[in-house]
Amino acid sequence: MNSETCVMHSSRYVVGLMSGTSVDGIDAAVVRITDEPDGGVSAELIGFENTPYPAAVRQEIFTLFDPLQATVNKIGSMNVLLGELYAEAALSVITSAGLSPVDIAVIGSHGQTIYHAPESEQLHGYDIHYTVQIGEGSVIAARTGIPCVSDFRPADMAVGGQGAPLVPFTEYLLYREAHRTLLLQNIGGIGNMTVIPAGCSQEQVYAFDTGPGNMIIDGVVERLYPGQLTMDIGGAIARQGTIHEGLLNLLMQEPYYSQPLPKSTGREHFGSSYIDWLLDYTKDQSIKAEDVVATVTKLTAWSIGDAYRRYVRDHHSADALLVGGGGSYNPVLVEFLRQEMEPMGVQVMTQEEVGYSSDAKEAVAFALLADHTLKRQPNNLPNVTGANRPIIMGKISY
Numbered sequence: 286m287n288s289e290t291c292v293m294h295s296s297r298y299v300v301g302l303m304s305g306t307s308v309d310g311i312d313a314a315v316v317r318i319t320d321e322p323d324g325g326v327s328a329e330l331i332g333f334e335n336t337p338y339p340a341a342v343r344q345e346i347f348t349l350f351d352p353l354q355a356t357v358n359k360i361g362s363m364n365v366l367l368g369e370l371y372a373e374a375a376l377s378v379i380t381s382a383g384l385s386p387v388d389i390a391v392i393g394s395h396g397q398t399i400y401h402a403p404e405s406e407q408l409h410g411y412d413i414h415y416t417v418q419i420g421e422g423s424v425i426a427a428r429t430g431i432p433c434v435s436d437f438r439p440a441d442m443a444v445g446g447q448g449a450p451l452v453p454f455t456e457y458l459l460y461r462e463a464h465r466t467l468l469l470q471n472i473g474g475i476g477n478m479t480v481i482p483a484g485c486s487q488e489q490v491y492a493f494d495t496g497p498g499n500m501i502i503d504g505v506v507e508r509l510y511p512g513q514l515t516m517d518i519g520g521a522i523a524r525q526g527t528i529h530e531g532l533l534n535l536l537m538q539e540p541y542y543s544q545p546l547p548k549s550t551g552r553e554h555f556g557s558s559y560i561d562w563l564l565d566y567t568k569d570q571s572i573k574a575e576d577v578v579a580t581v582t583k584l585t586a587w588s589i590g591d592a593y594r595r596y597v598r599d600h601h602s603a604d605a606l607l608v609g610g611g612g613s614y615n616p617v618l619v620e621f622l623r624q625e626m627e628p629m630g631v632q633v634m635t636q637e638e639v640g641y642s643s644d645a646k647e648a649v650a651f652a653l654l655a656d657h658t659l660k661r662q663p664n665n666l667p668n669v670t671g672a673n674r675p676i677i678m679g680k681i682s683y
């Protein structure tokens with residue numbers, strides 16, 4: 286192989302598509318992935334677009350979170366519709382990056398989670414764990430002409446894992462440092478933390494869902510300001526409120542926070558029934574809307590500090606916590622997080638403050654995961670998901 290072919294083979298463009306638990310839309314990233322001499326890879330963000338779901342589609346996705354409404358025909362048709370929307374998002378970001386589909390080696394698509402059941406259920410004598418992400422990979426491949434890797438999580442579950450979180454594998458590749466222990470905190474719908482000890486090996490990384498990210502904040506805001514708001518933009522409501530200690534103490538009793546690792550959670554836990562229960566209580570106690578929003582914002586920051594104290598601090602004293610995900614755009618939440626972490630000696634910074642894009646991070650992760658799938662390299666972290674072995678995740682549609 287001459288040196289020119291060598292260079293060509295060491296670098297490729299990959300598209301990553303992510304739709305998170307907030308159901309806000311489709312994040313699409315074009316990434317140049319380069320093999321590094323030390324056997325690792327680097328990733329450069331070439332293009333990024335966020336396409337909000339059309340309001341009616343978003344509403345229909347929410348109906349699929351309720352098992353009684355999620356009939357098989359609705360799931361089947363939404364699976365194909367989302368495949369179409371993901372293909373359009375991929376083609377759009379490729380064009381805006383100045384590339385064409387033939388330049389792209391593979392698309393990695395997370396899909397839309399509609400159900401996540403990592404705990405074991407017994408069915409006809411078998412141990413069943415399952416998770417459902419929709420957005421048909423075959424449709425994405427057919428519309429774009431690019432191979433698509435989709436449906437990553439079931440492979441990890443098939444070997445005993447929780448099928449989540451998957452992003453930590455890529456955080457190890459991209460963020461590890463020789464001398465600093467880093468916490469990477471994503472605040473999406475759900476909050477999740479990755480611990481990357483200074484100079485660690487892949488086996489020493491661990492991660493887990495800390496609990497709700499923006500899910501409770503969004504949930505109460507949507508109900509308290511119907512038709513007006515779906516999120517507390519810039520933390521404007523929380524800023525006007527006062528923390529209600531009684532409510533905060535009650536919410537802190539939620540058993541998920543003290544559940545042992547590995548653990549992951551979702552809308553099944555902190556979704557609409559949880560919001561119903563919470564708002565019934567605040568109504569009974571006549572707690573003002575802005576105080577409810579301030580209190581659940583504080584709870585979210587507390588749950589992250591609590592997770593650090595409970596599962597991390599005794600093993601690894603962290604130097605910094607890098608916050609990503611939509612929650613990093615809520616300055617009140619970030620300020621509460623600083624109040625939690627900085628007295629413990631952990632500096633809090635956003636992904637933007639360290640030169641990365643918060644918005645693109647998970648889409649970049651699915652580009653890297655798909656790249657590993659095509660290379661037939663394992664891409665789960667058993668330590669993180671609880672799987673009993675490394676496995677190659679993802680289903681390939683050519």
Ligand SMILES: Nc1ncnc2c1ncn2[C@@H]1O[C@H](COP(=O)(O)OP(=O)(O)OP(=O)(O)O)[C@@H](O)[C@H]1O
Pocket residue numbers: 304305306307308309471472473474475476498499502503516517518519520609610611612614615647
């Ligand atoms: N300007 C803003 N002000 C306040 N909150 C914001 C702002 N922008 C985004 N958010 C919050 O971030 C959420 C979206 O976050 P993100 O896109 O990271 O979630 P996700 O990827 O869907 O979730 P997950 O990572 O759990 O799958 C919104 O629902 C909102 O709560």
Ligand SMILES: CC(=O)N[C@H]1[C@@H]2OC[C@@H](O2)[C@@H](O)[C@@H]1O[C@H](C)C(=O)O
Pocket residue numbers: 305306398401416448449450451452453473474475476477494549550551647
């Ligand atoms: C089942 C599912 O979609 N889980 C999400 C969710 O959103 C955040 C957290 O809960 C994490 O476990 C996961 O997503 C990210 C992308 C992950 O797997 O790392």
